[in-house]
Amino acid sequence: MSATSEPTGRPAATSPNDGPSVPIHLRPAREADIPVLVPLLLRLKRLNEEFDPLLKVREDAEAQASRLLHNDLADPKAIVLAAEGVGPDKDKVVGFVRATVRERAFYVPQHEGVILDIYLLPLYRRRGVGEYLLREISSALKAKGAGVVTAEFPAQNEIASRFYQKRGFRPITAIHARSL
Numbered sequence: 001m002s003a004t005s006e007p008t009g010r011p012a013a014t015s016p017n018d019g020p021s022v023p024i025h026l027r028p029a030r031e032a033d034i035p036v037l038v039p040l041l042l043r044l045k046r047l048n049e050e051f052d053p054l055l056k057v058r059e060d061a062e063a064q065a066s067r068l069l070h071n072d073l074a075d076p077k078a079i080v081l082a083a084e085g086v087g088p089d090k091d092k093v094v095g096f097v098r099a100t101v102r103e104r105a106f107y108v109p110q111h112e113g114v115i116l117d118i119y120l121l122p123l124y125r126r127r128g129v130g131e132y133l134l135r136e137i138s139s140a141l142k143a144k145g146a147g148v149v150t151a152e153f154p155a156q157n158e159i160a161s162r163f164y165q166k167r168g169f170r171p172i173t174a175i176h177a178r179s180l
């Protein structure tokens with residue numbers, strides 16, 4: 001689909017196995033990545049704004065993104081994985097996933113691994129890289145004690161809904177909004 005103004009990069013071929021059809025190097029993000037991760041996180045938030053006017057991006061979003069990522073890297077409950085590209089994108093961060101472990105006050109399993117943001121540059125999409133990121137972050141969340149994995153994303157973001165639905169996720173809670 002091309003519901004947004006982002007350029008699409010759908011490749012011709014898909015992977016015959018269950019790994020990504022492009023080699024991607026996934027590793028924990030570090031402080032030095034933050035200047036590269038900030039624009040990627042902003043691209044994601046601007047994409048969400050295109051899907052829903054109630055998600056209008058703040059003017060200080062860049063500073064917020066930087067603050068948030070710094071906090072994540074210092075937080076033992078948080079995980080940020082950076083995906084490095086290949087070929088001309090070698091050593092360049094082309095995507096990321098960020099998540100955290102939250103306690104569930106009333107339900108079991110008591111700890112939930114929440115995927116907060118997942119983003120790949122358009123050229124890297126639809127080749128199984130997203131699934132690889134999802135698999136790796138799920139393992140990392142499990143290793144931190146999560147017994148269930150959830151994903152937070154805007155309901156109007158069709159890419160995210162289809163991506164997660166295809167991977168067996170289903171809605172368990174919903175946040176509804178109206179302007180005041």
Ligand SMILES: CC(C)(COP(=O)(O)OP(=O)(O)OC[C@H]1O[C@@H](n2cnc3c(N)ncnc32)[C@H](O)[C@@H]1OP(=O)(O)O)[C@@H](O)C(=O)NCCC(=O)NCCS
Pocket residue numbers: 001002044047116117118119120121124125126127128129130131132152153154157158159160162163164166
């Ligand atoms: C979500 C994202 C990380 C998935 O990564 P990916 O490498 O494209 O995912 P995979 O190749 O593993 O899986 C592809 C599936 O994702 C969904 N998908 C990906 N791009 C899509 C698009 N443009 N339109 C609709 N569904 C899409 C589909 O279910 C697709 O399966 P299909 O090709 O059989 O239709 C990536 O598409 C992305 O960065 N999207 C923009 C950011 C975003 O919306 N993030 C989620 C909100 S937090």
